[in-house]
Amino acid sequence: MKRLTRKSILKIRIYKPGKPIEEVKRELGLREIIKLASNENTLGPSSRTLKALRDYLPKIYLYPEDSCFYLKRELAKRLKVRMENFIMGNGSDEIMELISKTFLNPGEEVIYGHPSFLIYEIVTRIMGGRPVPVPLKDYAYDLKGILKAITKKTKIIFICNPNNPTGTMVGEKELKAFLKRVPGRIIVVLDEAYKDYVERRDFPDGIRLLKKNRNIIILRTFAKIYGLAGLRIGYGIARKEVIDLLSKVRLPFNVNSLAQAAALASLRDKEQVKRTRRMNALGKRFLYAAFQDLGLEYVPTQANFILINLRRNGKRICRALLKKGIIVREMSAWGLNNYIRVTIGREEENKRFIQILKKALKGGRK
Ligand SMILES: Cc1ncc(COP(=O)(O)O)c(C=O)c1O
Structure with a gap:
């Protein structure tokens, strides 16, 4: 089968999500x-x-509303952006894939920080693009390092802000200076999945930046807060011409009706x-x-997670x-063998985690 498979696909390491409770x-x-x-x-x-x-359940025999009209209208009102500037996705992951399918030709380069969100590499390889990870x-995120990594072949830059798995953030001033130096032909994706958890006051206003820069795509999700x-x-915000292009590769009914109803209510x-x-x-x-x-x-x-350096094998502690x-x-x-990442949970969950972690660090002794 390997001979039948596109070479770039063979290089993909299957994404392993956090273990499900069940x-x-x-x-x-x-x-x-x-x-x-x-x-x-x-x-x-x-x-x-x-x-x-619950109210929506009797209607699930119908296909979802493909345009996500009500949700876009609500988002547009809240974010002061026009409805035509939104694209909704089956998670913001799907929008990343749409971006790569729409814009990336084989051999073109995609820059992102390392370690960062693993899906950037996967969507790059799916299209035969070349991943260019730049060490944090x-x-x-080392924006100067990213500027240095830009070549004629660079097509997309992913900025994970705040960054998963480190929880660090790029500030407004730094991002603005960076964007000024990125050639206009490059698409800059601001992945703001954890934006709502930010406590620092200088988090960049992506929407204002988008209004000034042609090729920014902002990604957000209903999966977190x-x-x-x-x-x-999840959804993307971009100029209409970018949204229209992404819409060409979006399959119909990609966002189910329960998700639309729940997202609208949660907003x-x-x-x-x-x-x-x-x-x-x-x-x-x-x-x-x-x-x-x-x-x-x-x-x-x-963000809502913390990266911890255990100075010993993280897998064993996990x-x-x-x-x-x-x-x-x-x-x-992520190549961080001595680290673990923990989500910040409810008070009792955090306490229990610490209690068990203490024991685990002592090698299981009580
Ligand atoms: C940085 C980042 N972006 C995007 C996502 C994916 O979000 P969604 O569930 O909307 O696909 C995650 C999920 O963990 C994430 O950590």
Whole structure:
């Protein structure tokens, strides 16, 4: 079969998501599991969103509304952008794939930070593009390094802001200076999946930047703060001409109707966002203090997860945590063998994680 397969596909390493709760229950026979591995919002969706889902259920025999009209209209109103500037996707992952399918010719280069979101490499390889990872500097995107990596073949640059898995952020001034120096023919994707968790005040206003720069695409998702990861819905914001091109490769009905209904309801529930931000800020401070107590180095985060340097094999610690029903992310796929990444959860989840982590670091002794 390998001979029949496009060469660029053979180079793709299959993405391994955080272990699902049900899988761990099945494999280890555990009943209580805490999952802090995929940066979901463990508060779950708001009650208003759940009601919207229940109300919609009798209509699921119909195909979804392909244009996502109501959702786009609500987003347009809130973000002060025209409806024609949105494209909705089956998660923002899908928009990344649409971008690569629409713009990337074989052999063209795609630059992104390393370590960063693993999907950038996959969507590049799917189209036979050349991935150009640029190492982070002090755990943060090195925009100067990225400028140096630009060649005539560069087509797309992905900026993950805040960056997954480090939680670091590029500030407005830095990003503006960078954009001024990026040639206009290059598409710059600002992946803002964790934007709503940012505490720093100088987070770039992507929409204002988009209004000034032709080739910016902003990506956002309902999977994180809105708690809808299981429904798969995210979106892109760009100039109309960019959206029209992306729409050529988007298959019909890519966003299911329940996802549309839930996303619309969740946008209208401001309390949920406030509640989650508060939980995240408190959880972050609790975890920082606990890591300091344990003498563990961590990367201060602007997102809902923290990267921790264990100075010992992360996989082994993850396995020990898993046996006690705690799922966190081991980082070998990112080349960070001594690290783990933990999602900031609810108070009781964070406490339990720290309790079990302490034991695991002592080698399982009580
Ligand atoms: C940086 C980043 N971008 C995008 C996504 C994907 O979002 P979605 O669930 O909308 O596909 C994730 C999910 O983990 C992420 O970490």
